[in-house]
Amino acid sequence: MEIAIQLDRVSYTYPGVSSPALKDVSLAVPAGQICAVVGANGAGKSTLAFTIAGFIPHFYHGTLQGEVTVAGKKTQSTPLSELVTQAGLVFQNPFNQISGTKFTVREEIAFGLENLGMGRDEMLARCEAMMALVGIGDLAERSPLGLSGGQIQRMVIASILAMGPQILVLDEPTSQLDPVGRREVLASIRGLAEEHAMTVVIIEHHLEWLAANADRMVVLADGTIIADGSPGEVLTDEAAWQRGLSRTRYTEAARQASARDCWPAGRRLAVTLDEAEEGFRAAWTS
Amino acid sequence: MDLLIDALTFTYPAGVTALRDVSLRIESGESVAIVGQNGAGKTTLVKHLNGLLKPTAGQVRVGGWDTREKSVAQLASRVGYVFQNPDEQLFESTVWAEVIFGPKNLGWETERIDAGARTALEATGLSEAAQRHPYDLSASQRKMVALAGVLAMDTPALILDEPTTGQDQAATGRIAQIVESLKQKGKTVITITHDIDFCAEHFERVVVMAQGHILLDGPARDVLAQAETLAQTYVDPPQVMRLAGRLGLGKMPLNVEEFVELWCEQK
Numbered sequence: 445m446e447i448a449i450q451l452d453r454v455s456y457t458y459p460g461v462s463s464p465a466l467k468d469v470s471l472a473v474p475a476g477q478i479c480a481v482v483g484a485n486g487a488g489k490s491t492l493a494f495t496i497a498g499f500i501p502h503f504y505h506g507t508l509q510g511e512v513t514v515a516g517k518k519t520q521s522t523p524l525s526e527l528v529t530q531a532g533l534v535f536q537n538p539f540n541q542i543s544g545t546k547f548t549v550r551e552e553i554a555f556g557l558e559n560l561g562m563g564r565d566e567m568l569a570r571c572e573a574m575m576a577l578v579g580i581g582d583l584a585e586r587s588p589l590g591l592s593g594g595q596i597q598r599m600v601i602a603s604i605l606a607m608g609p610q611i612l613v614l615d616e617p618t619s620q621l622d623p624v625g626r627r628e629v630l631a632s633i634r635g636l637a638e639e640h641a642m643t644v645v646i647i648e649h650h651l652e653w654l655a656a657n658a659d660r661m662v663v664l665a666d667g668t669i670i671a672d673g674s675p676g677e678v679l680t681d682e683a684a685w686q687r688g689l690s691r692t693r694y695t696e697a698a699r700q701a702s703a704r705d706c707w708p709a710g711r712r713l714a715v716t717l718d719e720a721e722e723g724f725r726a727a728w729t730s
Numbered sequence: 731m732d733l734l735i736d737a738l739t740f741t742y743p744a745g746v747t748a749l750r751d752v753s754l755r756i757e758s759g760e761s762v763a764i765v766g767q768n769g770a771g772k773t774t775l776v777k778h779l780n781g782l783l784k785p786t787a788g789q790v791r792v793g794g795w796d797t798r799e800k801s802v803a804q805l806a807s808r809v810g811y812v813f814q815n816p817d818e819q820l821f822e823s824t825v826w827a828e829v830i831f832g833p834k835n836l837g838w839e840t841e842r843i844d845a846g847a848r849t850a851l852e853a854t855g856l857s858e859a860a861q862r863h864p865y866d867l868s869a870s871q872r873k874m875v876a877l878a879g880v881l882a883m884d885t886p887a888l889i890l891d892e893p894t895t896g897q898d899q900a901a902t903g904r905i906a907q908i909v910e911s912l913k914q915k916g917k918t919v920i921t922i923t924h925d926i927d928f929c930a931e932h933f934e935r936v937v938v939m940a941q942g943h944i945l946l947d948g949p950a951r952d953v954l955a956q957a958e959t960l961a962q963t964y965v966d967p968p969q970v971m972r973l974a975g976r977l978g979l980g981k982m983p984l985n986v987e988e989f990v991e992l993w994c995e996q997k
Contacts, residue, residue, distance in 0.1 A: 592768070622924050623964065717976070
């Protein structure tokens with residue numbers, strides 16, 4: 445299987461800081477996978493996102509050890525301008541991602557494409573398509589500076605998608621959205637991954653959504669990977685719980701029921717609503 | 731200290747009417763979650779409780795004070811407000827200075843200010859960060875600084891606007907503990923939240939808003955079980971209720987413990 449992202453024994457320390465933010469991290473993400481990255485605040489999730497997208501070491505200098513290969517390119521020796529066409533990064537704070545130099549949402553979304561030297565017609569067509577995809581088609585003529593947090597977040601996602609990256613790195617892409625917005629944005633990300641075989645690395649706190657939608661889950665704690673597997677395996681891993689990984693409410697219900705013999709013996713604990721329903725029904729009939 | 735909102739209508743200067751004839755009475759010591767879609771009028775409503783906004787029509791009374799006759803500074807001694815975005819609230823150069831700012835303005839003695847600030851920093855897990863600059867902290871920690879600043883003022887009522895947004899599970903757990911301890915002390919706690927599970931687990935009363943109106947208002951268990959009405963405003967019932975519903979349990983649980991209890995009994 446083609447590997448889209450490969451980290452080989454990667455450690456990274458920010459400039460002027462003594463302890464590393466990532467310690468000896470190795471990770472291979474196959475093309476087309478939706479890979480979730482979870483962990484407590486400060487665990488190194490955003491640093492991992494910057495490393496995959498090449499912002500480390502090209503923007504944040506510090507000390508990077510090990511090797512990072514993204515879409516076949518070694519990030520350390522490839523210019524950022526080339527990397528951004530391969531892997532798009534949606535920042536955790538969308539307010540930090542707008543150019544501040546554009547007067548309309550459409551121009552803001554076209555900003556990256558202009559810098560790539562794309563022709564006008566194709567550029568406009570892409571902008572329209574991406575605005576429609578994230579549900580901001582009606583905001584095309586508005587000023588980026590007058591939008592709500594949720595609208596800015598959608599605009600930023602559209603501006604990254606417009607560049608047509610094969611790899612999408614999303615750092616808490618729904619932090620500014622209400623539940624409806626979150627559901628829509630996450631659904632469109634999943635749709636993109638399926639239709640265009642896009643590789644997606646997503647940092648999210650919403651474990652229930654990840655449990656039902658991610659192919660894989662990686663848990664970071666103190667800059668190292670402490671668990672890696674399917675969401676079902678990882679979210680029911682007692683060792684990961686002990687290192688601070690939270691349980692979904694479905695997992696917690698199954699765990700407590702299991703302690704009272706009300707969950708089928710030997711069955712893996714539930715991580716999604718569907719699994720919880722099936723498991724509890726099976727317990728009923730057994 | 732009761733909070734009374736009577737036939738409140740509010741129109742923003744640009745002409746948008748965000749609240750239409752809203753009435754709500756919150757008694758001393760109640761814990762109330764206000765839920766609903768963005769733009770439903772939730773923040774506009776609570777901004778009337780500390781005088782940041784004044785009614786276009788109708789009346790808002792805070793423990794007998796008509797908010798139109800009181801300044802925001804006066805009302806701040808009664809109703810604390812933690813903004814959704816801490817960066818709209820923080821301006822001092824250390825966490826400590828930030829947290830004592832409110833109590834100092836209430837004119838307290840130094841000992842009382844210090845004791846209140848220390849307790850607030852401990853509750854928010856920031857004791858070690860007292861001398862740091864708020865902007866050297868993470869966004870999640872800055873949110874805790876804003877919360878500490880309001881806790882330190884020891885007001886009878888507190889408003890927490892989206893307290894769990896952007897917080898990891900550990901921080902959400904800490905915020906839940908703070909809410910529980912405020913309830914125990916008899917404080918009135920009001921939150922605006924999209925986190926419906928947090929709402930079910932820690933707030934006794936739920937008010938659902940849509941398009942400037944109150945759609946539902948009552949005990950959390952009754953309100954959150956009304957899946958069809960909630961769907962109109964795109965609010966999903968809490969996860970344990972969805973599970974209980976699918977399994978056809980007769981009663982609706984508010985948290986995992988209640989669910990497991992109901993399930994194991996029925997089985």
